Amino acid sequence: GQNIDQPTEMTATEGAIVQINCTYQTSGFNGLFWYQQHAGEAPTFLSYNVLDGLEEKGRFSSFLSRSKGYSYLLLKELQMKDSASYLCAVRDSNYQLIWGAGTKLIIKP
C-alpha cells in the first residue's frame, strides 16, 4: 500500500529552527511537495523536490533522499505566523498526490 508518515505535532520557539520529517512508501515517485495550511484555510504550496538534495527558498528549505524515501522541511528564524500544519505529499506513478496527515507546528514566544 501507499503510506506517508509525518509527526502529528511539534512545538518550537520563536526565532529557532525546526525540522519536520516525512517518510514515504508509494507506488512510483514523481516528485514530493510540501504545503502549509493555517487552521480553517486552504493548503498553500511551499516547495517541490524531484531530485535528491536541498532546495532553499528564503527561510524554508526542503530536502529529499529518494533512496531512503525521506524528506524534511526546515524552517529557520521561526515566526509566530509559521504556526500551521505542514503537509507532505508524494506524486505517484499515476501522477496523483498521496498526502500525509500533516504536522501541526506550534510556535511559542
Added chain:
Amino acid sequence: IAGITQAPTSQILAAGRRMTLRCTQDMRHNAMYWYRQDLGLGLRLIHYSNTAGTTGKGEVPDGYSVSRANTDDFPLTLASAVPSQTSVYFCASRLGTSGSNEQFFGPGTRLTVL
C-alpha cells in the same frame, strides 16, 4: 474571479438529500481535483479531471459524482448524503499533470450531514 472559488462556504444537510458543491477556476488550468479532509487523515482524493470532458475516480469515490463540461467548472455531487460524508471539501486545480506544477486550492466547503 481570481484563482479558484468554491460554493457554498458551509452547509448543513439532512441525510438522504442531494447536494452539489461548486468549484470554478479562472486560471485556465487543465487538471482539477476534489479532496476531502478529515481530522487525523491526509487529504483524500475523491475524483479528478485531467482535462475538460474527462474524469477519473480517486481513492474515495463512492457516493460522489463529478462532471467536467468545460475548463472552468468542476462540480461535485452527493446523490444521497450520509453522515460519513461530513467533512471539509477542497477543490484544487493545476496547469498540467506533469512537471513541478503545483496544485492550487480553493477555500473549501465545510459540509455537515445530519
